[in-house]
Amino acid sequence: MKRMISVIATGLALGLSFGAQAGTLEDAVKRGSVSCGVSTGLAGFSQKDENGKWSGLDVDVCRAVAAAVLGDADKVQYKPLTAKERFTALQSGEIDVLSRNTTWTHTRDTSLGLNFAGVNYYDGQGFMVSKDLGVKSALELDGAAVCIQAGTTTELNLADYFRANGITYKAITFDTSDQTRAGFESGRCDVLTSDQSQLYALRIGLKDPSAAVVLPEVISKEPLGPVVRQGDDAWFNIVRWSLMAMVEAEFLGIDSSSVDSAKADGNPSQKRLMGTEGDAGEKLGISAEWAYNIVKQVGNYSESFERNVGQGSPLKIARGLNAQWNNGGIMYSSPVR
Amino acid sequence: MRTFKPLPSQPAPKETVGAVNWIRENFFSSVGNSLATLAILMLLAIILPPAIDWLFLSANWQGVTQADCTKDGACWSFVKAWSKQFFYGSYPSDELWRINLCLLALVAVIIASNVLHKDWRNKIAIPLFLALPFISIVILDGRPIGLSFVSTDYWGGFSLNVLLAAAAIIIAFPLSFLWALGRRSDMPMIRSVCVILIEFFRGVPVLALFFMGSVMLPLFFPEGTNVDKLLRVWIVLTLFMSGYMAEVFRGGFQAVPKGQYEAADSLGLSFWQKTLLIILPQVIKISMPNILATFVMLFKNTTFLLIIGIFEMLSTTQTALTNSNWLGGHATEGYLFVALVFWICCFSMSMISSSIERKLDTSHKK
Numbered sequence: 114m115k116r117m118i119s120v121i122a123t124g125l126a127l128g129l130s131f132g133a134q135a136g137t138l139e140d141a142v143k144r145g146s147v148s149c150g151v152s153t154g155l156a157g158f159s160q161k162d163e164n165g166k167w168s169g170l171d172v173d174v175c176r177a178v179a180a181a182v183l184g185d186a187d188k189v190q191y192k193p194l195t196a197k198e199r200f201t202a203l204q205s206g207e208i209d210v211l212s213r214n215t216t217w218t219h220t221r222d223t224s225l226g227l228n229f230a231g232v233n234y235y236d237g238q239g240f241m242v243s244k245d246l247g248v249k250s251a252l253e254l255d256g257a258a259v260c261i262q263a264g265t266t267t268e269l270n271l272a273d274y275f276r277a278n279g280i281t282y283k284a285i286t287f288d289t290s291d292q293t294r295a296g297f298e299s300g301r302c303d304v305l306t307s308d309q310s311q312l313y314a315l316r317i318g319l320k321d322p323s324a325a326v327v328l329p330e331v332i333s334k335e336p337l338g339p340v341v342r343q344g345d346d347a348w349f350n351i352v353r354w355s356l357m358a359m360v361e362a363e364f365l366g367i368d369s370s371s372v373d374s375a376k377a378d379g380n381p382s383q384k385r386l387m388g389t390e391g392d393a394g395e396k397l398g399i400s401a402e403w404a405y406n407i408v409k410q411v412g413n414y415s416e417s418f419e420r421n422v423g424q425g426s427p428l429k430i431a432r433g434l435n436a437q438w439n440n441g442g443i444m445y446s447s448p449v450r
Numbered sequence: 451m452r453t454f455k456p457l458p459s460q461p462a463p464k465e466t467v468g469a470v471n472w473i474r475e476n477f478f479s480s481v482g483n484s485l486a487t488l489a490i491l492m493l494l495a496i497i498l499p500p501a502i503d504w505l506f507l508s509a510n511w512q513g514v515t516q517a518d519c520t521k522d523g524a525c526w527s528f529v530k531a532w533s534k535q536f537f538y539g540s541y542p543s544d545e546l547w548r549i550n551l552c553l554l555a556l557v558a559v560i561i562a563s564n565v566l567h568k569d570w571r572n573k574i575a576i577p578l579f580l581a582l583p584f585i586s587i588v589i590l591d592g593r594p595i596g597l598s599f600v601s602t603d604y605w606g607g608f609s610l611n612v613l614l615a616a617a618a619i620i621i622a623f624p625l626s627f628l629w630a631l632g633r634r635s636d637m638p639m640i641r642s643v644c645v646i647l648i649e650f651f652r653g654v655p656v657l658a659l660f661f662m663g664s665v666m667l668p669l670f671f672p673e674g675t676n677v678d679k680l681l682r683v684w685i686v687l688t689l690f691m692s693g694y695m696a697e698v699f700r701g702g703f704q705a706v707p708k709g710q711y712e713a714a715d716s717l718g719l720s721f722w723q724k725t726l727l728i729i730l731p732q733v734i735k736i737s738m739p740n741i742l743a744t745f746v747m748l749f750k751n752t753t754f755l756l757i758i759g760i761f762e763m764l765s766t767t768q769t770a771l772t773n774s775n776w777l778g779g780h781a782t783e784g785y786l787f788v789a790l791v792f793w794i795c796c797f798s799m800s801m802i803s804s805s806i807e808r809k810l811d812t813s814h815k816k
Contacts, residue, residue: 165540
């Protein structure tokens with residue numbers, strides 16, 4: 114009996130440790146795809162089209178990782194997740210990387226057994242007002258009726274901001290973003306507040322988008338980025354540098370059309386990124402052409418941004434904070450050296 | 451010889467026949483009734499013209515992009531463009547025949563169980579029914595029979611609602627019967643296990659069960675073992691349904707007269723013979739209306755899957771609404787369409803269920 118128990122215990126321990134030891138990179142290579150958690154639908158960030166094809170700024174992170182690891186950006190298994198499921202799916206190993214407009218906060222980083230691999234979009238809460246109001250700044254909004262989606266941090270940020278500035282307001286809460294927009298449109302409130310990336314999407318949905326303006330104030334910090342499980346540093350590095358490669362490629366002036374010439378006869382830093390010089394890929398444990406594949410198949414950060422949320426998309430979000438550091442923004446990549 | 455000749459029947463009194471009288475009798479029989487009729491007519495006059503105008507007259511029927519929606523009315527182009535997603539999800543276009551095959555098989559088995567001779571029915575239709583969920587999974591997944599593999603991530607749309615509900619109901623049927631039987635058992639162990647199971651799955655909201663299945667359950671598995679999300683949901687749905695049906699069956703058991711049990715015992719039938727041959731047929735007959743009502747409920751409950759990110763029809767609609775090429779606020783069109791599809795299905799299910807009830811009604815009540 115005792116022996117049997119010890120056999121079972123050893124078996125269990127072995128089974129568990131086998132499960133835990135296999136690295137995410139090896140798993141992904143064996144599976145032939147990167148399993149990526151995305152949103153069930155968020156305009157410009159992760160959205161499905163009529164043919165079931167995924168696209169978006171968050172989706173491009175998944176594609177970049179797949180391009181780096183497997184050499185093919187299409188080898189992604191998308192796992193649509195709701196906000197409540199996302200961390201469990203990552204913790205339980207159902208997905209390799211979570212790229213689902215997730216705000217990088219202290220609590221999430223420290224208490225969930227997760228690591229944020231970087232920031233692919235600096236978001237923040239903003240205001241949309243109807244043009245007729247003639248308001249130029251959020252500070253002129255004293256006494257305004259504000260439409261908010263209930264139960265979000267948006268509500269708390271709003272209270273903090275208005276109290277700090279001594280402005281009174283009347284909150285009108287709605288359950289879904291559709292209802293919030295309808296409330297704004299029907300004139301029940303003068304102002305609609307939400308994350309800026311959402312505001313632009315909500316604005317397009319209005320009957321007359323040009324009748325509303327997004328105010329310049331951003332009252333909260335919402336850095337959104339991809340997340341991986343803690344304890345697999347090799348995989349963490351790959352995800353972090355896949356994202357950085359896109360930003361660095363933009364900084365170095367490499368885009369998907371000029372990628373071949375940059376690889377063959379670019380300047381030294383371009384060649385290092387493209388893998389013709391140095392051993393950046395080898396150090397990550399993946400192909401030397403990792404960054405080449407990313408830029409070739411997904412594009413640099415600027416291309417991805419403009420295609421999904423910027424001028425090339427219906428959303429027309431300005432680069433703002435998400436411009437390169439030498440261009441008025443804070444997108445900054447460490448050098449590949 | 452005198453024959454009996456009945457007098458020809460008299461026409462009904464004039465004031466009770468004809469359209470005018472019918473209207474008077476049914477709509478204006480009293481002051482209160484007249485007022486109610488007038489109020490409803492007024493309401494319809496206010497609501498109907500703009501509704502018809504929006505729904506049909508100035509609606510956009512052509513085209514498959516948002517730019518085609520130029521008129522003021524409903525943008526049905528939205529529904530048209532997304533119809534494949536609505537019905538089949540992201541299942542590969544070349545493989546749609548597999549979904550159609552499964553749906554056809556489901557319909558075929560239902561028809562077979564209605565038209566087959568009763569000697570054959572039990573031998574063929576019941577095993578087919580029970581095998582159907584597993585056959586469908588094999589066909590849709592594709593790996594075991596050498597077709598191309600389609601991961602459950604691509605399953606979706608209305609066909610998923612139908613197939614998932616059917617698969618849950620089919621497995622729940624025998625399971626709930628066993629639970630109901632166990633609840634009436636004299637053996638305390640079996641009885642308490644069944645009571646706990648039934649009361650747990652009946653007492654916890656289905657949303658909470660879905661969350662448990664999708665968020666909590668994976669944390670208990672060792673890392674690296676993944677039970678497919680759809681499979682977990684199927685199990686949860688089946689257990690939930692079993693809890694409800696077990697209580698329906700219990701009601702049926704209690705409604706069977708005691709004399710039937712005693713008669714079976716006095717014939718020397720064993721427990722299972724008694725249960726399967728004497729009691730079960732009567733239980734099913736008695737509980738049929740309730741079972742079918744529970745089916746309709748479960749079918750509608752499959753839309754709750756949207757909260758755990760499975761692309762059944764309702765969540766496909768929500769996803770479609772967030773596509774940046776369709777941000778024109780087509781929520782009304784989308785949800786109306788979903789409601790219409792579900793209404794058609796549920797209404798036909800209740801038509802079918804009342805025909806089954808008539809067929810099963812062998813009582814001699816007059």
